[in-house]
Amino acid sequence: MYNTEDATRWRNIDTHMLRMGETPIELKPQLSIQPTTQPEPERGIQLPPLFQLPFSTHHHSENQQQTQLQPGTQLSESNPEHRHQAKPVWIHHRKLLFLFLGFSLCAAILGIIYYMHQNLQNRSNTIVTPCLSPACQWASAHLSMSDDPFTQPCDYFLFTCGSDIFPPENGGRQRGQGIIGHPQNQNEKSIWLQRRGQDKEREDRGLREETIRDRKTELLQYLKKILESNDSSSSLAVKKAKGFYNSCLDTRSIDTAGAEPFLTLIQELGGWAVSGQWNHSDFNSTLSLLMRDYATFPFFNLYVGKDPNETAHETTKRYIQIDQPDLLIPIEWNSKTQKSQAKTETLRQFLASCQRYLALLGAMPSSNMIHAGIFLALSSELAVAAAPLHYRLSNGQLYQRMTIKELQSQAPAIDWLGCLQAVFHPLPLIEDDHVLLHNRPYIMQMSPIIGKWLNEHELSSRGPLQTYMVLNLLHTLMPALDSRFSETANNLSFALGNNERVAPRWKHCVLETEKGFDSVLTHLLSERTAHGEAEEIIQNIFSSFKSKLHELKWKDEKSLQFVMKKVQSLIPRLWTTKDISSEAELDLLFSEVSVSNQSFFSNYVQLLSLQQKRRNKLLTEQTEMVDILSVTPFLQGNDLLFPMGMFIPPLFHPTYPRAMNYGVMGFLIAKDILHLLLPDIYSQSESVRTVGECVWAHYLTVTEKESRGGAFSLSAVQQQEVWVQYSALQIALQAYHQSLKNRPADTSISGLSHTRLFLSSFSQVNCDSDPYREFMPLEPSFLITVVCVKSNLCPTSLQCPNKTQQHLLQKC
Template sequence: MDYTIRETQQDFQMLRMSGTSTGLEPGRENGLQPRALFQLNRPTEDQIEVQPQVELELHRHRQQEYQQHAEQRKPAWLKPKCTLSVFIACFCLSAVFLGMVYYIRQSLHRVSPCDSPACQKASVHLSMSSDPFTHPCDYFLFTCGPERADDQGKSRRGVKENRTLDRKTELLQYLREILESNDELASSSVKKAKEFYRTCMDTKSLAITGVEPFLALVHKLGGWSLFGQWSKTDFNSTLSMLMRDYATFPFFNVYVGEDPTDASSKRSKRYIQIDQPDLIVPIKWNREMAKSEVMRETVGLFLDSCKSHLMLLGAPPDEVILHVGPFISLSSNLAVTMAPLSYRRAKGQLYRKLTIKELQRRAPAINWLACLQAVFHPEPLTEDEHILLHNLPYVVQMSHIITNKTAGNELKNSELHTFMVLNLLHTLLPALDSRFSNMANTLSVAFGHTRLRQRDLQTKTDAPTELFTVAPRWKRCVMETELGFGDVLAPLLRENVATGEAEELIENILSSFKSHLRELKWSDQKALQIVMNKVESVTPRIVTTKENQAELDLLYSEVSISNHSFFSNYIELLSFLQKRLSRLLREDNDNADILAVSPSLLGNELVIPAGIFIPPFFHPTYPRAMNYGVLGFLLAKDLLHQLLPDIYSQSEMVRAIGQCVWSHYRTVTDKDIGEVSLSAAQQQEVSVQYLALQIALKAYEKSLKKQPADTSISEFSHTHLFFIAFSQANCDADQYHHLMPMEPSFIMTVVCAKSRLCPTNLQCLKTTRRYSWNGC
């Protein structure tokens, strides 16, 4: 305003000084000094008459010039004619400016999308699942176990199956993709593995081939009295041939392993180990009698199955029952002194060391030296070689039974031969046509019969093993291919591990694991110190094969794979496996199981299988939120089970967590669970999974502090993606999942109750009860 007044005064002065009678005195144009500004002139008479009119015109002239001059000095945005348009333009510019500021601020927090092929595939998978933060009821109102026969359970069955990831199934699927891929530059051993798998999947050729290859094999063994032709071969000769060429162990198992009780040297010696067999007929353990017995409720089904198998082989109908009956009887006699691992451990029957000569004296019916020399050829064995025995009472009983049947009794000797041939048939079922496998499926479903494979013998437990027959064809073919070509497939699994992301994840999970243990309230400080000493001494190691590609090609050069006969390929595989036993005996080879899906503790070493670092659980290009949300949680859970099996009894806080989570579940769900209380094992599992999720989340936060940037999938960022990823794999099928009394993703709702990292709370609107939502 002051500026405008001064400008007006100056304009007024300039107008008075302009060339008029009032501006300068006459006759002073050239160098005359102007009159003082406030000096008054004396007017003449004429001037007095016209003065009002002149002054009026002068006033108008001055006002006109002043307005024009002032108008020129005004900013454009003050001019009346363009005020509205300028205002709109300025508003738009302001809006653009504010938008740019907002965009820049948002860009600082925006997560760039992951566009790798693995992320694109993961995005498709996530798009097929519900977001737990928008559909919480679909995530925690059912259990991981068998569904209840109610409408609520049936309506959610599809949702659950679509998002549940089974670690073993996903690993098999990953190996399937490898085996079915076309790679012209693949090594010779990889090509053999793929050809083996392809012939396994060629069911049409198997159907055309029929049973002739198996009958030809029986003929090589001296025939079979079932068909009226048997050369009465020597029992021990036939047994040696079955074990050496066809990996069939009808009376006892043979494998190679260390003696865990031998701590005299840093490198444990490897021993031949003799264990009880895996009988074809289903047996059960009678706790009261402390002995095994054939499951009488399944004898009829098993009898029908055996009869059907023999009929498919073309056996005369009237001869079938004459061979099947004695087979079941002999199986029952052998089963009497068999015992589960826990019982034998308690009785001190495991890892009993004795020489082959001493074993021969205890069980003379078997020619032990000849049989073991056949299996471990060309390894030179003598009768002074030490072996480890895992059930001496069974071996003595078995020898007694065989002696009774070979003591000049041709009929009973024939029963032993039938027993061995039927075991061979069971070994070769995967190589026969679908009629045999379908029948085996039916039988397995009927009584849950499982078969231990050769590799499983080295880590025997009382836990059920993978069903051998109850699986889709592709699964069975992948497992059989891995059984023979595991060392070939292992390097292909290592590709995801060699990038460094796997090591970083393990390091952060272990660090978070240790710090979290210190935060728990322990029963006493001594217990905490023992636990921490145990945890601090653990060194993680990712299992890898030692052979390079050239060594693998050389190793498998002795394996001949046909492109049209899976039966001959399967025989070749079994023979190759037996030849490798002698190599395991003299070489320091881990012979790692690439189908393992959880870590194991070997002394102070935490052995982590490479097979856990696969999509959809892990990939080097995944956002770290996804890797930590899925595999980080699973790894933390495995660590708690492996390192702290008794954590429930060692920490009051762990017990409180289990009770708290269960209390929340009872409160917020509409399930009629009444006053059901959890067992100690169930409460421990609930606590373990709760702690595992917190450990994984803390490890991810630590990772973000080191590297704040992270990518995204499906526009989910950071912890939102972390929790969504976790919800995809929380029904993982492991040996503890049956202890979870609820859908494990419910734990996420409890963690989010006291964490500000969750996008929103996870309250299910379908619940009818009011509750106070607090974390545990």
């Protein structure tokens, strides 16, 4: 394998290098030369230099050199001088390699330790813990039953709310079809209605309303669960509130009692001519009794409130306010004659319902028609003097101040001081006290009408005013009477064109319970409200909202300063009373209330008395009452108040992942704030219009409506609503990511976390029904695709491969 020609060639190279004064250190192991005649299996795989370094003892190293460097070995043996010189160099070189290897090994170990540390830290920040609370388990089940918005995004974000109950040939419900002027609004809908029929339409509407529940319904559902809970509360007031609610649900006992409880009450009020037993009681005495004990106001309304003309003085004084009554007769406003009127068709339906009421109350057929006609005639005369709010507002007829003495001289048929003293007992009212009128012309005309029917009318002997007051009392107490009365009222409503579905009994009972036991429900709701978490999300959303204002395009710097000055003056906070009553205080307050499990009528009469006491409390104690049924924020001076009723499951829960709370409640809070301040922003910023049109352009591109001629321009109010909801989503998302920076850890639901859970939660709440819903020309869930354009925060699966123009979309 080794011949003399090779040796000669190597000696020549060595001699040449020695002449140049160099040592042949380039002959390193990695430069070993293997004869080309070596068989392929023996040559093996040539490892990189690092892995060819000697790791064994010196003896083993020399043997390895002999194996790998055969030419070098022969050279050393034939040249003793070279052999003596190469060995120290090789040994020295090996030490350096050991040193380098040790350093590399230490560096590698340190790198691995650092990597593991960083990896564990990152995993602690990104790996989320599943939320296993009962509320999260419910939310997980709810999400699992709903469509995943990221499975088929191109379809989901166009058709969501209630799409399964609309014609499949339409591909689901398109929000634009509910907008006047939409090209598909008339033809497709009319064809479908002809095919399905009016009855099916009502059925589908009912299903859709059950599926799409607004925030008010969610709050009522939550209060229902509280009232039906079996917790062992020691509070008597709480037990009475629950007892009242349960007696309201007992429709069997209510129907069994029939009209008898109401007929007994009429006799206590002096009877009436319809039954043939009437003691001709004094008109003003009966009127005072109805207003004081039964919260019934047949001829005028009474309530308590501030004078807006005194708001600049920051006064807390409240006044008795007198307004026109809620008339039972159906009327409409004639803009030409500037008077109220009633159509013949509606009067006929109204008269028939009056006759039905009288028949249920035992009126003889001979007198039924007479008394029904009396009620219709008197109602019509009073209705002529009534006027809608917008007319009274435009003519300055609201908050007209006068003394009780002045009111008495202008409307003498009513004993004003006596009636007001009876209603607001024990408050000592005098003739010089001021009241506020909201329709002075009505009050001036009401007085002579009452005087005519009381003394001069040919039917005055039949007690027309007593019949009028009794039927108004019947309307007040109808919720506590058997179903025949409510069915009569519902039939009249339907005949007059009101197609609203009758509220389920549980909802009716929750609303009635709140009327009398509002302070009890406020206490129970406050106990269950996560005040700290609610305050946190309010503050974070408001902070994000202020940041958003700086991103808008303003007319000039003064415009931004104008809006920011107003915003900076606002104090956002949770709306609670300064001192929510304790259970002991509630027990004392309701100590005189006796709740019967079998008689809802008697319970309801006591409830009306409780309502009147609450009205008196507003006037005497000047306290701020919390509206427990409020579900949207409002401005009160510089306070931006958020009701507790907003922060209830399933919309909000302290154990939810923050991604879910911000995706649902954060969005709703931001939307409410923008609606409150929209007039100022719209008048000073150009972004509302431009952003609204940009989002609309996205919608037209993705749906390809523009190319098919199905596009229509947005109105100003539609542009505003698109901008509001799009901005609200951005604000909520920004606030959530800021919260993650402050507190990186967050839990998950259904394996989703962070932005994915945020967007999935938002896509479920976008069916929330609110007063502005009709102005939204597209599904709010579609806004996700607009936010995610050219954003690294969103899943890549949002891209629609079948939409060729999507890459041309710009960020709004």
